[in-house]
Amino acid sequence: MNEDLKQKILSRxxxxxxxxxxxLAENLDPYYDLVADIARHILFSGGKRxxxxxxxxxxxxxxxxxxxxxxxxxxxxxxHAATLLHxxxxxxxTMRRGRPVAHSVWDNPTAVLVGDFLLAxxxxxxxxxxxxxxxxxxxxxxxxxxxxxIQQLYRKGAIDLSEEEYLEVIRRKTAVLFQGACRVSAIxxxxxxxKETALSDFGLHLGLAFQMADDLLDYTVDSAAxxxxxxxxxxxxxxxxxxxxxxxxxxxxxxxxMIRIIQNEDFSTEEFESLITxxxxxxxxxxxxxxxxxxIQRARQAxxxxxxxxxxxxxxxxxxxxxxxxx
Amino acid sequence: MNEDLKQKILSRxxxxxxxxxxxLAENLDPYYDLVADIARHILFSGGKRxxxxxxxxxxxxxxxxxxxxxxxxxxxxxxHAATLLHxxxxxxxTMRRGRPVAHSVWDNPTAVLVGDFLLAxxxxxxxxxxxxxxxxxxxxxxxxxxxxxIQQLYRKGAIDLSEEEYLEVIRRKTAVLFQGACRVSAIxxxxxxxKETALSDFGLHLGLAFQMADDLLDYTVDSAAxxxxxxxxxxxxxxxxxxxxxxxxxxxxxxxxMIRIIQNEDFSTEEFESLITxxxxxxxxxxxxxxxxxxIQRARQAxxxxxxxxxxxxxxxxxxxxxxxxx
Numbered sequence: 001m002n003e004d005l006k007q008k009i010l011s012r013x014x015x016x017x018x019x020x021x022x023x024l025a026e027n028l029d030p031y032y033d034l035v036a037d038i039a040r041h042i043l044f045s046g047g048k049r050x051x052x053x054x055x056x057x058x059x060x061x062x063x064x065x066x067x068x069x070x071x072x073x074x075x076x077x078x079x080h081a082a083t084l085l086h087x088x089x090x091x092x093x094t095m096r097r098g099r100p101v102a103h104s105v106w107d108n109p110t111a112v113l114v115g116d117f118l119l120a121x122x123x124x125x126x127x128x129x130x131x132x133x134x135x136x137x138x139x140x141x142x143x144x145x146x147x148x149x150i151q152q153l154y155r156k157g158a159i160d161l162s163e164e165e166y167l168e169v170i171r172r173k174t175a176v177l178f179q180g181a182c183r184v185s186a187i188x189x190x191x192x193x194x195k196e197t198a199l200s201d202f203g204l205h206l207g208l209a210f211q212m213a214d215d216l217l218d219y220t221v222d223s224a225a226x227x228x229x230x231x232x233x234x235x236x237x238x239x240x241x242x243x244x245x246x247x248x249x250x251x252x253x254x255x256x257x258m259i260r261i262i263q264n265e266d267f268s269t270e271e272f273e274s275l276i277t278x279x280x281x282x283x284x285x286x287x288x289x290x291x292x293x294x295x296i297q298r299a300r301q302a303x304x305x306x307x308x309x310x311x312x313x314x315x316x317x318x319x320x321x322x323x324x325x326x327x
Numbered sequence: 328m329n330e331d332l333k334q335k336i337l338s339r340x341x342x343x344x345x346x347x348x349x350x351l352a353e354n355l356d357p358y359y360d361l362v363a364d365i366a367r368h369i370l371f372s373g374g375k376r377x378x379x380x381x382x383x384x385x386x387x388x389x390x391x392x393x394x395x396x397x398x399x400x401x402x403x404x405x406x407h408a409a410t411l412l413h414x415x416x417x418x419x420x421t422m423r424r425g426r427p428v429a430h431s432v433w434d435n436p437t438a439v440l441v442g443d444f445l446l447a448x449x450x451x452x453x454x455x456x457x458x459x460x461x462x463x464x465x466x467x468x469x470x471x472x473x474x475x476x477i478q479q480l481y482r483k484g485a486i487d488l489s490e491e492e493y494l495e496v497i498r499r500k501t502a503v504l505f506q507g508a509c510r511v512s513a514i515x516x517x518x519x520x521x522k523e524t525a526l527s528d529f530g531l532h533l534g535l536a537f538q539m540a541d542d543l544l545d546y547t548v549d550s551a552a553x554x555x556x557x558x559x560x561x562x563x564x565x566x567x568x569x570x571x572x573x574x575x576x577x578x579x580x581x582x583x584x585m586i587r588i589i590q591n592e593d594f595s596t597e598e599f600e601s602l603i604t605x606x607x608x609x610x611x612x613x614x615x616x617x618x619x620x621x622x623i624q625r626a627r628q629a630x631x632x633x634x635x636x637x638x639x640x641x642x643x644x645x646x647x648x649x650x651x652x653x654x
Contacts, residue, residue: 030474031474032474032477032478034477034481035474035477086439086440086443089435089436089439090436090439090440091436108416108435109416109417109418109476109480110477110480112413112416112417112439112442113413113417113473113474113476113477113480114473114477115439115443116413116442116446116469116472116473117469117470117473117474117477119443119446119469120466120467120468120469120470120473121466121470123450123462123465123466123469124463124466124467124470126462126466127459127460127462127463127466128459128463129459130459131459132454132455132456132457132458132459132462133454135450135453135454135459135462136451136454136455138450139447139448139450139451139453139454140447140451141447142443142444142446142447142450143444143447143448143451145443146440146441146443146444146447147357147358147359147362147440147444149436149440150359150361150362150437150440150441150444151359153436153437153440154361
């Protein structure tokens with residue numbers, strides 16, 4: 001079913017994805033070959049192009065016919081790539097999408113600087129829209145993302161992380177970028193405020209659900225499929241919703257057991273599996289899935305004000321897929 | 328004489344500097360106290376506020392009377408602080424202005440993320456100007472600075488670094504920010520193109536001379552006054568104009584001797600002093616000073632098209648001081 005939905009979406013956005021790839025290659029525009037090499041390592045490593053795709057589909061939903069939609073959609077992929085470079089370094093990650101991360105292929109300083117370059121590229125392209133409100137959105141995204149990462153960093157390993165804090169972190173570090181990718185289309189298309197709000201809400205809730213689904217993968221998919229170590233989030237000290245919820249509901253004994261595993265960076269596969277059993281027992285997995293489903297419902301609801309169209313159908317399918325995806 | 332010039336400038340910009348400090352504190356606007364603490368560590372550590380001061384003085388030169396000049400001038404100090412955070416990390420620096428660098432007080436990830444935050448702040452404020460050309464300038468500065476740092480990083484320790492490459496690096500990593508700080512005032516004030524070009528040129532040449540003077544300090548001032556280690560640039564593998572010029576003119580024996588010292592990261596104070604003697608012998612110090620003086624001349628020339636005013640006098644004094652300063 002998931003695979004069918006994925007294929008259905010892909011067959012309908014095939015041409016858009018080709019245009020996005022071309023635009024990503026054409027607009028990188030570095031002065032130095034080395035910068036291009038490193039930027040390409042992160043940019044062309046099998047990303048789903050979900051963010052630029054959202055921009056293009058939302059623009060279509062708004063009836064926007066500008067020439068530069070694909071170009072402007074790269075803003076969100078460059079920005080995403082910039083934050084991946086910095087975040088992988090912040091997290092001390094070793095692998096991304098089954099490949100060594102940029103800061104291990106090159107080094108930390110290079111990853112920082114190429115991240116800065118990509119961030120600047122996204123803003124240069126944003127300035128070509130001629131709309132300062134778009135710049136404000138993009139700059140706001142970066143303010144949010146950097147602070148979301150900082151909050152996550154400083155609450156690393158905190159057993160008392162609340163659901164509210166978790167929501168705040170994933171809103172800033174993930175959802176505001178989805179929100180921006182959708183909202184900017186509305187600004188480009190100059191649609192009335194209620195449509196801009198609708199797309200902004202669609203992106204926000206899709207982004208929240210997307211991150212929750214992503215966080216679930218750590219506990220539901222084997223590491224080979226993810227291209228990273230089993231229990232990677234937990235090893236980095238990231239407590240996500242399945243764990244937060246289960247910790248809050250567990251009896252003292254189980255809570256103790258969970259904390260012991262969480263606080264041991266070198267937990268064994270057996271220990272990790274016993275943690276997963278506890279996450280199921282205390283419905284952490286189920287609660288996270290339901291919460292994500294609630295956000296998808298709100299995302300779908302948000303764009304109900306638009307007339308039916310193929311673009312709208314695809315956006316609704318993407319929302320469903322964000323929840324159902326296995327990776 | 329230098330001290331007199333400095334006092335003369337300071338007495339005339341006293342009120343502006345107070346307003347800049349206030350604006351820097353008021354516009355930081357972080358969500359988290361921790362972000363504010365780290366940002367303040369780099370922002371309020373005795374910086375000269377030269378870049379925002381240039382914006383304010385150039386705006387005055389253009390007859391600009393907007394309410395937000397001080398606020399907009401913070402763009403360039405926030406941007407400067409952002410790059411200091413990232414560059415100190417890239418360079419592996421330990422001290423700045425006599426204090427431990429942020430990435431050693433906190434850690435590398437935090438320095439990266441707070442740098443991102445400051446960069447985003449500067450762009451948010453830039454978007455409030457309502458002028459996309461200003462955004463384009465700011466984004467271009469960041470594209471240039473990140474790539475200038477990358478070029479410097481990858482040519483680290485290269486004995487064959489040419490004067491042209493050196494110029495390209497300092498233009499990107501230092502001068503474009505000065506250039507932007509001056510040029511943006513012209514865009515704010517909506518002056519004719521020739522005045523925008525004049526201010527842009529003023530900033531560019533001032534920035535080039537400023538960096539050359541800065542690079543000279545490594546060979547002319549004792550480390551205590553600089554607040555960092557003796558020969559810090561050289562220990563980081565940074566070849567600057569005094570060395571590049573002297574290496575090109577030295578006889579084989581002296582060239583060999585210089586290279587041995589340069590390539591030994593742990594050179595002694597005696598070895599460093601003998602290097603300085605050779606820099607004088609082959610006129611590397613003198614050539615750098617003359618080249619910097621030439622750029623100051625071009626900076627002064629650039630703004631000759633403006634009518635005489637106190638703002639112009641101060642800008643000319645700053646140009647002279649950039650060259651003459653001891654630290």
